Amino acid sequence: MTDKKILEVKNLKLSFNPGKANEVKAIDNVSFDIYEGEVFGLVGESGSGKTTIGRTILKLYTPQSGEIKFEGHDVLKQSSAEAKTFRKDAQMIFQDPQASLNGRMKVKDIIAEGIDIHHLAKNKADRDAQVERLLKLVGLNEDHASRYPYEFSGGQRQRIGIARALAVRPKFIIADEPISALDVSIQAQVVNLMKKLQKEEKLTYLFIAHDLSMVKYISDRIAVMHWGKILEIGTSDEVYGHPIHPYTKSLLSAIPIPDPEVELAREPIDYDPAMETDGKARTMHEIHPGHFVLSTDEEAAEFSKN
Numbered sequence: 001m002t003d004k005k006i007l008e009v010k011n012l013k014l015s016f017n018p019g020k021a022n023e024v025k026a027i028d029n030v031s032f033d034i035y036e037g038e039v040f041g042l043v044g045e046s047g048s049g050k051t052t053i054g055r056t057i058l059k060l061y062t063p064q065s066g067e068i069k070f071e072g073h074d075v076l077k078q079s080s081a082e083a084k085t086f087r088k089d090a091q092m093i094f095q096d097p098q099a100s101l102n103g104r105m106k107v108k109d110i111i112a113e114g115i116d117i118h119h120l121a122k123n124k125a126d127r128d129a130q131v132e133r134l135l136k137l138v139g140l141n142e143d144h145a146s147r148y149p150y151e152f153s154g155g156q157r158q159r160i161g162i163a164r165a166l167a168v169r170p171k172f173i174i175a176d177e178p179i180s181a182l183d184v185s186i187q188a189q190v191v192n193l194m195k196k197l198q199k200e201e202k203l204t205y206l207f208i209a210h211d212l213s214m215v216k217y218i219s220d221r222i223a224v225m226h227w228g229k230i231l232e233i234g235t236s237d238e239v240y241g242h243p244i245h246p247y248t249k250s251l252l253s254a255i256p257i258p259d260p261e262v263e264l265a266r267e268p269i270d271y272d273p274a275m276e277t278d279g280k281a282r283t284m285h286e287i288h289p290g291h292f293v294l295s296t297d298e299e300a301a302e303f304s305k306n
């Protein structure tokens with residue numbers, strides 16, 4: 001990880017159905033930075049706004065306000081040439097590999113789609129060679145190139161999704177719950193593969209998940225999100241080992257522990273969202289170096305004492 005910021009998100013706001021009775025503040029004044037070479041985990045329960053953030057960064061949604069900078073440049077004000085480069089540099093891996101791969105295309109054509117769009121192959125032999133390299137990189141083999149997605153298991157399909165994202169040699173990958181749809185036995189394999197690739201291909205990840213267990217393992221830093229707001233940001237060890245916000249504590253207490261004796265003693269902590277509904281103004285306070293919590297001045301002073 002370097003000290004260069006690859007992504008800067010500042011005061012981002014996005015509501016669905018703004019001004020209407022059914023308005024949803026999906027992103028409610030969110031700010032965070034991601035450093036080059038970092039794995040940044042974004043965690044929160046279903047509906048907290050994680051996917052909306054990912055899609056907004058990739059310009060699939062337009063925010064009402066705020067700023068998104070990629071390598072120092074505002075992604076909302078790109079020229080068409082800059083936008084094309086950005087579409088190559090920033091890729092997405094989806095939750096459901098079944099739904100995100102075109103079932104009527106051969107694996108090699110799925111993987112090479114970006115190579116074709118961005119004219120990254122000199123000729124057909126080069127295209128085939130790139131596909132072969134990518135298949136090997138994700139733990140598949142060249143025989144798989146001419147098959148169709150339905151011939152693969154869920155874990156293998158996600159490997160194809162990863163190969164497709166890597167095909168255009170991106171710098172930044174948004175992985176939106178990439179393991180949630182997979183069997184638990186396969187999840188660790190895919191996370192390990194993503195971790196290995198991140199190092200080998202010098203990638204930066206925004207890794208989205210709804211529970212903290214796998215995220216802790218892959219992420220350098222973690223942001224915890226609830227109801228459109230980031231409540232806590234810190235290093236993975238800090239957030240996991242010394243959670244501060246009651247919501248984070250509650251999320252952590254919900255993770256089953258593999259040791260039966262410890263698991264028996266585990267007590268889920270209920271979360272009282274009063275801290276989010278009392279109408280008080282809250283900002284990010286640095287409670288420990290690099291460990292921020294959304295709080296009032298009084299709450300921050302209390303958190304610091306403990």
Ligand SMILES: Nc1ncnc2c1ncn2[C@@H]1O[C@H](COP(=O)(O)OP(=O)(O)OP(=O)(O)O)[C@@H](O)[C@H]1O
Nearest residue numbers: 016024026044045046047048049050051052053210
């Ligand atoms: N296209 C849309 N139109 C209206 N509301 C939407 C739309 N997409 C998402 N929402 C709402 O915005 C909020 C945030 O949704 P989002 O999908 O970003 O959450 P999430 O944390 O990614 O959840 P999940 O893990 O279920 O994908 C939710 O209340 C959701 O119902």
